[in-house]
Amino acid sequence: MNRYSAFSLLRNALSGNRHWSEAWRKPEPKRSYDVVIIGGGGHGLATAFYLAENHGVRNVAVLEKGYVGGGNVGRNTTIVRSNYMLDGATQFYEYSMQLWEELSAALGYNVMFSQRGQLVLAHSVDQLDYFSRKANIMRLNGIDADILTIDEVRRMAPYLDLSPEARFPVYGGIFQGRAGTARHDAVAWGFAHAADRHGVDIIENCEVTGFAFENGRAVGVETRSGTIGAGRIGMAVAGHTTELGRKADLELPIESHVLQAFVTEPIKPLVHQVIAYGADHFYISQSDKGGLVFGGGLDGYNSYAQRGNLGVVREVSEAAIALMPNISRLRLLRHWGGVVDMTPDAAPIISKTPVKGLYLNGGWCYGGFKATPASGWCFAQLLAEDIVPALARPFYLDRFRTGALLDEAGAGPYAWRQ
Amino acid sequence: MLAITCPNCGERNSNEFRYGGDASIVRPSHEDPSEEAWFRYVYIRDNPKGPHREYWQHVGGCRGWLIIERNTSNHVVLGVRRAGECR
Numbered sequence: 001m002n003r004y005s006a007f008s009l010l011r012n013a014l015s016g017n018r019h020w021s022e023a024w025r026k027p028e029p030k031r032s033y034d035v036v037i038i039g040g041g042g043h044g045l046a047t048a049f050y051l052a053e054n055h056g057v058r059n060v061a062v063l064e065k066g067y068v069g070g071g072n073v074g075r076n077t078t079i080v081r082s083n084y085m086l087d088g089a090t091q092f093y094e095y096s097m098q099l100w101e102e103l104s105a106a107l108g109y110n111v112m113f114s115q116r117g118q119l120v121l122a123h124s125v126d127q128l129d130y131f132s133r134k135a136n137i138m139r140l141n142g143i144d145a146d147i148l149t150i151d152e153v154r155r156m157a158p159y160l161d162l163s164p165e166a167r168f169p170v171y172g173g174i175f176q177g178r179a180g181t182a183r184h185d186a187v188a189w190g191f192a193h194a195a196d197r198h199g200v201d202i203i204e205n206c207e208v209t210g211f212a213f214e215n216g217r218a219v220g221v222e223t224r225s226g227t228i229g230a231g232r233i234g235m236a237v238a239g240h241t242t243e244l245g246r247k248a249d250l251e252l253p254i255e256s257h258v259l260q261a262f263v264t265e266p267i268k269p270l271v272h273q274v275i276a277y278g279a280d281h282f283y284i285s286q287s288d289k290g291g292l293v294f295g296g297g298l299d300g301y302n303s304y305a306q307r308g309n310l311g312v313v314r315e316v317s318e319a320a321i322a323l324m325p326n327i328s329r330l331r332l333l334r335h336w337g338g339v340v341d342m343t344p345d346a347a348p349i350i351s352k353t354p355v356k357g358l359y360l361n362g363g364w365c366y367g368g369f370k371a372t373p374a375s376g377w378c379f380a381q382l383l384a385e386d387i388v389p390a391l392a393r394p395f396y397l398d399r400f401r402t403g404a405l406l407d408e409a410g411a412g413p414y415a416w417r418q
Numbered sequence: 419m420l421a422i423t424c425p426n427c428g429e430r431n432s433n434e435f436r437y438g439g440d441a442s443i444v445r446p447s448h449e450d451p452s453e454e455a456w457f458r459y460v461y462i463r464d465n466p467k468g469p470h471r472e473y474w475q476h477v478g479g480c481r482g483w484l485i486i487e488r489n490t491s492n493h494v495v496l497g498v499r500r501a502g503e504c505r
Binding site for chain 2: 242252302304309400401414416
């Protein structure tokens with residue numbers, strides 16, 4: 001299997017790019033594996049990579065019902081940040097950030113991680129107070145955070161409507177300089193490539209339709225191409241966690257909701273950071289091709305449709321134009337939806353389940369992309385050693401029974417309001 | 419675009435309505451001491467891919483609470499009734 005390098009680039013350029021080998025193999029599934037991971041998205045592929053890289057577990061299959069990069073890993077707005085406040089989430093997302101900073105080198109694949117910084121705007125004195133508290137907590141955890149005055153915001157992003165007449169006037173903001181974006185497809189391809197180089201079998205177009213049990217333990221998965229045995233099974237199918245969990249009689253605190261994202265026609269460089277509106281759901285960055293990539297909130301009712309409603313297109317566009325009147329004449333090139341697992345506290349689940357041999361990674365709400373490396377890192381340790389890593393302990397499934405929720409937004413147990 | 423036919427107001431755009439969650443969940447009786455029953459009431463959801471009974475309130479119209487059956491895989495509305503008539 002090929003490694004990418006300056007030398008391979010030169011060699012293949014000189015031979016007319018006719019001899020590149022595939023980034024990962026297309027193997028037939030074996031009869032059984034030490035670990036079977038269901039879901040070839042970012043989290044499943046990252047788990048497979050770290051199983052091999054950190055724990056030497058190489059007899060691993062990743063089963064993907066569609067194609068690698070076709071799910072939420074290719075549908076998000078590519079933002080990576082670690083500006084969380086609650087104990088547990090703060091440390092987990094910061095660890096993920098540290099993995100992002102080394103990820104291209106670790107994978108031998110350029111994920112185009114760009115630490116351009118993220119600015120979240122405050123639209124009242126009280127919101128700025130809240131951001132100051134958050135910045136203090138971040139700094140106490142060794143995470144970079146700065147509070148910006150309105151003049152500093154103006155120097156950073158002069159194109160925003162920062163006038164006192166704005167619909168929601170800006171008072172300042174919180175800035176994380178290490179935050180940024182990554183090329184989301186490259187993250188999926190990079191993890192797939194690196195896992196494959198370790199001998200992991202990535203099997204696409206292989207939907208799991210059920211589980212095989214022996215004495216109450218899950219010992220394999222049913223697929224279109226027969227039963228595949230497994231020492232341990234990891235589910236990483238966020239969006240469809242309850243649909244798959246039902247086949248193992250798992251009862252879960254998850255609802256599936258659709259989240260939309262948008263991209264405009266390309267323009268010259270304008271938005272140099274990631275900007276998040278503090279008065280409504282709206283966040284924006286500019287891709288390397290020049291398109292403005294932005295997103296908003298959930299459509300707000302249970303959905304598996306992978307497409308959203310026009311009401312949200314309008315709401316998000318209204319927020320966009322309230323903050324950036326200069327983009328009002330840009331045309332939307334595309335908009336799309338992804339189906340996300342929403343939990344009642346908007347925090348994820350990395351956990352053992354009541355079924356022996358079956359492990360759960362899901363409930364990523366709309367924060368899954370930035371968590372990809374740390375999620376895979378923790379889930380790999382859980383699958384390899386049957387021990388929940390300290391970093392993932394706050395995300396245990398039983399927290400909904402014990403009351404140890406991580407409700408960062410304080411929205412209460414209503415998945416669609418998180 | 420989702421159109422919802424309100425039994426009081428007729429066919430209206432879905433953005434006049436506010437979602438209220440899974441309508442198949444039954445609140446335990448106030449005297450029920452079972453932690454399990456309350457845990458399931460607050461957190462556990464069936465979350466089907468297909469027909470789903472759910473509460474919506476017509477906040478931009480009659481303000482009545484409705485129970486709508488809707489297919490979550492394609493957003494097709496299968497039926498609308500006043501919530502009070504479903505008891």
